Amino acid sequence: MxxxxxxxASAGGKSAGAGGSPPAPSAPPASVSTxxxxxxxxLLGVINAGVLVFGVTLINDGNAFLGGTIILxxxxxxxxxxxxxxxxxxxxxxxxxLIALLVVYPMFxxxxxxxxxxxDGHRHTKNEALAMMAAEKFLPEGAxxxxxxxxxxxxxxxxxxxxxxxxxxDEAGGSFFAAQNTALETVSAGDxxxxxxxxLLLSGGDRFRALQVIQxxxxxxxxxxxxxxxxxxxxxxxxxxxxxxxxxxxxxxxTGAEYPADNAAGEFRAAxxxxxxLGFWVPTGFENYSRxxxxxxxxxxxxxxxxxTVMFAFFSVVTSFALGLGMALVMNKPFPGIxxxxxxxxxxxAIPGMISILIWRGMLNLNVGVINTTxxxxxxxxxxxxxxxxxAKIAIIMVNLWLTYPYFMLICSGALQAIPxxxxxxxxxxxxxxxxxxxxxxxxxxxxxxxxxxxxxxTYNFNNYLLIEAMFQGGPPIPGTSAPPVGYTDNLISYxxxxxxxxxxxxxxxxxxxxxxxxxxxxxxxTLFQFRFTKRLEEIGENV
Amino acid sequence: xxxxxxxAVSLGTARRGGVSRSPSVGTIFRVVFILIALTFxxxxxxxxxxxxxxxxxxxxxxTFIPQNVESLDELLTNFNRLFNDPTVPFWSWMFNSLAVxxxxxxxxxxxxAVSAYSFSRFRFSGRRALLVTTLLIQVFPNIxxxxxxxxxxxxxxxxxxxxxxxxxxxxxxxxxxxxMGVNVWLMKGFFDTVPRDIDESALVDGATHWQTFRLLxxxxxxxxxxxxxxxxxxxxxxxxxxxxxxxxxxxKWTLMVGLFNFVxxxxxxxxxxxxxxxxxxxTPVVLLYISLQRYIVGGLTAxxxxx
Numbered sequence: 001m002x003x004x005x006x007x008x009a010s011a012g013g014k015s016a017g018a019g020g021s022p023p024a025p026s027a028p029p030a031s032v033s034t035x036x037x038x039x040x041x042x043l044l045g046v047i048n049a050g051v052l053v054f055g056v057t058l059i060n061d062g063n064a065f066l067g068g069t070i071i072l073x074x075x076x077x078x079x080x081x082x083x084x085x086x087x088x089x090x091x092x093x094x095x096x097x098l099i100a101l102l103v104v105y106p107m108f109x110x111x112x113x114x115x116x117x118x119x120d121g122h123r124h125t126k127n128e129a130l131a132m133m134a135a136e137k138f139l140p141e142g143a144x145x146x147x148x149x150x151x152x153x154x155x156x157x158x159x160x161x162x163x164x165x166x167x168x169x170d171e172a173g174g175s176f177f178a179a180q181n182t183a184l185e186t187v188s189a190g191d192x193x194x195x196x197x198x199x200l201l202l203s204g205g206d207r208f209r210a211l212q213v214i215q216x217x218x219x220x221x222x223x224x225x226x227x228x229x230x231x232x233x234x235x236x237x238x239x240x241x242x243x244x245x246x247x248x249x250x251x252x253x254x255t256g257a258e259y260p261a262d263n264a265a266g267e268f269r270a271a272x273x274x275x276x277x278l279g280f281w282v283p284t285g286f287e288n289y290s291r292x293x294x295x296x297x298x299x300x301x302x303x304x305x306x307x308x309t310v311m312f313a314f315f316s317v318v319t320s321f322a323l324g325l326g327m328a329l330v331m332n333k334p335f336p337g338i339x340x341x342x343x344x345x346x347x348x349x350a351i352p353g354m355i356s357i358l359i360w361r362g363m364l365n366l367n368v369g370v371i372n373t374t375x376x377x378x379x380x381x382x383x384x385x386x387x388x389x390x391x392a393k394i395a396i397i398m399v400n401l402w403l404t405y406p407y408f409m410l411i412c413s414g415a416l417q418a419i420p421x422x423x424x425x426x427x428x429x430x431x432x433x434x435x436x437x438x439x440x441x442x443x444x445x446x447x448x449x450x451x452x453x454x455x456x457x458x459t460y461n462f463n464n465y466l467l468i469e470a471m472f473q474g475g476p477p478i479p480g481t482s483a484p485p486v487g488y489t490d491n492l493i494s495y496x497x498x499x500x501x502x503x504x505x506x507x508x509x510x511x512x513x514x515x516x517x518x519x520x521x522x523x524x525x526x527t528l529f530q531f532r533f534t535k536r537l538e539e540i541g542e543n544v
Numbered sequence: 545x546x547x548x549x550x551x552a553v554s555l556g557t558a559r560r561g562g563v564s565r566s567p568s569v570g571t572i573f574r575v576v577f578i579l580i581a582l583t584f585x586x587x588x589x590x591x592x593x594x595x596x597x598x599x600x601x602x603x604x605x606x607t608f609i610p611q612n613v614e615s616l617d618e619l620l621t622n623f624n625r626l627f628n629d630p631t632v633p634f635w636s637w638m639f640n641s642l643a644v645x646x647x648x649x650x651x652x653x654x655x656x657a658v659s660a661y662s663f664s665r666f667r668f669s670g671r672r673a674l675l676v677t678t679l680l681i682q683v684f685p686n687i688x689x690x691x692x693x694x695x696x697x698x699x700x701x702x703x704x705x706x707x708x709x710x711x712x713x714x715x716x717x718x719x720x721x722x723x724m725g726v727n728v729w730l731m732k733g734f735f736d737t738v739p740r741d742i743d744e745s746a747l748v749d750g751a752t753h754w755q756t757f758r759l760l761x762x763x764x765x766x767x768x769x770x771x772x773x774x775x776x777x778x779x780x781x782x783x784x785x786x787x788x789x790x791x792x793x794x795x796k797w798t799l800m801v802g803l804f805n806f807v808x809x810x811x812x813x814x815x816x817x818x819x820x821x822x823x824x825x826x827t828p829v830v831l832l833y834i835s836l837q838r839y840i841v842g843g844l845t846a847x848x849x850x851x
Contacts, residue, residue: 054703063699088666092659092674095724102721103681106689106696113691323581330577341578343834348585350833352782354800355822358807359588362595368603368812370591402584410837463685465785470804493687493785500691501789509691516688527683 044078062125065109073100107520114288114513118281120506122266126280130250133241133278137218138254139227140238146170146226148234149192150210151177151199164210165199166219167192168226168234178220241276250276281510288514301478301486302495308393309491312468313461316400317454323401324408325446331409332416349406357470360399387476389488396471396489400461407457408450415449416442455530459523468494492519596622596823601816622816623824634821636795637802641825644712644787644798645780648719652727652776653769655720660731661757665743675732682725686718687785693718694789710792718790719780727772734768735761771839778829799825 051074058067077093080086089096116122124132146168156163165179167187176184177196187196194201202210211228218225218237225237242251250259250268259268259276264284268276292298331342348356363369364385375382383391419442427437447454468474474487474494484498492515500512595603598610599621613619626634663675686693694709697718701708707717742764743756751759762769787798797805803825807818833840 057703058699066696066699086668088662088668089670089674091662091666095655095659095728096674098655098717098721099678099681099724102693102696102718103686103689103725106686106692107681107684109692109696110689113695118695326577327581330574333574335574341582343837344582345585346833346837347589347830350830351589351826352778352800352829354782354784354803355826356588358803358818359592359822361807362603362811362815362818363588363591365603365812370606402588406585410840459683460685463687465687466782469784497690497785500694509695513691516691519688520684523684523688527680530683 040081044081048074048078060127062127065112066105069101069105073097110513110516110520113509114517115283115285116281116510117266117284117287118510118513119508122279122281124278124280126261126263126266126282129278129280130241130243133250133276134239134243136240137225137237138240139229139235140253145236146176146234147232148228150202150207150214151196152202152206152210154195154198154200158209159213161213161217164214164217164219166214166226166228166234167196167201176220178226180217180219181222183221252276284510288511291511292514292518297480301481301490304478304488305486305490305492305495308489309462312393312396312400312464312491313458315397316404316461316464317458319397319401320404320457321408321412321450321454323405324410325412327405327409328412328416331413345409346406348402349404349410353403353466354470356403357399357467360395360402361471364395386472389476392472392476392489396467399471400464400467403467404457411450411453412446415446418449419445452530455526459526459530462491462523462526463493463519464491465493465497469497474498492522592819592822595816595819598622598816601625601814603812603815606815622820626817626820629817631794632802632806632817632821633795634802634824637797637799638825640712640796641781641799644716644719645777648716648723648780649773649777651716651720652723653773656724656727656731656772657762657765657769658757659724659728660735661761663728663732664735665740665753678725678728682729686722690785690789693786697790709790710796712791712796715787715790718786719783722786723776723779727776730772731765731768734765738764767839770836774832774836774840778832781829 052071055067055071055074058064058070077097080089080093080096148169149167151165151167152158153160153163153165162180165177168176168178168184169192170176173189175187175189175192177187177199178184179199187193192201211231215228218227219234220226226234227237229235238253240252240254242253243249244251248261248263250261251257252259257270257272257274259270259274261267262269263282265279266282266284267279292302327345331338363371366372366382366384366386372382372385383394385391385395423441423445424437427441432440468489468491472487472489474485474490476489477485477487484502486495486498490498496512496515496519499508499515501507591608594608594610595606597613597619598606599613599618600606601622610619617624626632663671697707697709697714701711701714705711707714738761743760746756746760747753781798782800783798784800784804787801788804791797791801794802794805803818803821806814806821811818
């Protein structure tokens, strides 16, 4: 319709004036817009420079993907901001930046991490690991070079570690004053002075007590610190881990051991089999995936978890849709107090999910929960919800029904109103029973409207972490699984969570990402199915 | 008219064909059905209210009507314990939740509205591709990328502490991005229903696009802004997984993370305190929902799904 005129009007800054709409007076003088352009250019230049430095730093530290993505995104958005042909997109720059960096990038990064051994013990890039290990210092034995005397700043408390300093005397008789994190200061030879630039010499018992505080401390310049070795001797700290880049070998100067880098496994491993304290993460190909699908320890639980994930999502949708539809039908005819009843019925849906689930968890407590104590009193028996796999699953589906059916009640109420009455009149003329009218008219027509939402609800419950975790934390545990323990009510997303973040277990980001990629594929397939339902993609072409 | 017919349909399903057609049977059935549903839906709610005011505070001793209550103060035992327990910074959690959700809501609505206006009103090359991409992206919930998001905040946090792990800044950033696609779509759909003639005439009169947007369009699309605000606010308030991963300090937890961890410890003994906290936290949200249910239903059918 009028789109074309708008399109031309918005196609460029100046053409908006020239292209027709506002006549001359509102068109800004060329010099102003040039200045405007220059200011924009300058600002963008500053921002881009900053981002470039940040990105390059990230790349240098080994996070090439993140650094690269940030630089690329900023450059693309700068083009959008500078090119007049792309002016309409300026409105979306913040949204697009967010989506690119925090939605799209994490998806690809998940894929990438799933092909690495990123995990506890392999949490850093090689450069980061080397830098962290290089900070570790040790005091070589035997390399005595100084006698020491200790000083404390006048008036400072005994336990104030920062108030101490050393006076060092080397074998040639030269004396140096060593405060903390400062260069050595040469002092005239001779006996140690009683006081030196605000510090007082400690001797006898004071010296002995001071030793407790300073024995593990470093004095003098930060890059070549000096520490106490014995009651009289001090020596220079040395870097413990030294990396020989040419040979790709990490050396432990304290023990003399050599740890050649194993770049395929992401470790520094000595011939004796020991490894350096830090490993690094490296691409490991399909290892996570082959573990996921072939390891017998994992496969059993994985099959169970996958089966339950699908079952849970399916039953959640079917039960809550059925009850929701039933309630919508019952509530479709007005009666006194209908508004109050409807408001009351949506309360479960309105309560924050976490709170509702925890309430249910309390009510289903085996020993003192109200449901089980009541059932015990009435029948002498109550379901062992949290310890029996089958009852745990029933409990979860029941709670989800409670949480979700008001949603479908609301949806179905709306959809029922939209079905034209004439259809039913025609059916009545043809002699259809109420039963037939429901199955042949109401339900099919309803499904057209509600179908996509059913698929969406399936997808949501496929990834329902909240309910699974808050209810039984995935329990009861499957025997034979440990570190992390996997439970009978764990679904794929909580299974992923356990591998990546479970307290106590090993954090295995690579493996967790591989599971996440599998979920991505499943959700993608579901979505394709949903789009078939809605034909939404085709609509984009037509209506807009 | 339509209501009568549909009711007949509903009775048909209920009667499963056989039973007599007298309306009283249908009415009785309806009443029973509604009463059962009300009991099912409201029993946990009533039970938690009762628990909150039971002075004993433990699950074992809870009675439906609090027993032996002699003063108002006794009735509020659980609330006093909740507010005075130093290991449960309840008000910090409330504040964190409200702040994170509030900021996320305001920023989401502002950014999505501007983007939606652009998608709805401008024609430019790459527009369709962008629209399809946002639609495709938003079908993958961002919790699927939780590992990558965590690692990304870890890496970025070394340089920009404001967005590091264990900061609300980082969490808000993740929430903002996660909901952007779907909300832009929701808004664009509504923006498209506002006739173009309105802004066109303004443009002819010399208004800039920004003026048109701010002075003409925004007032007209207030309903959809309200819907998105509610959905984003409640959705963010309820979010658990990402908040749990990102926030590690007890003081920084959101309410959902706090309640979950509180309950994990000594649930049956702290039942009353939990109930008191739940009551305080849930009441405003429930009132919000009930008073705005018409808007919310509109938003729900448009694509956002809670359950």
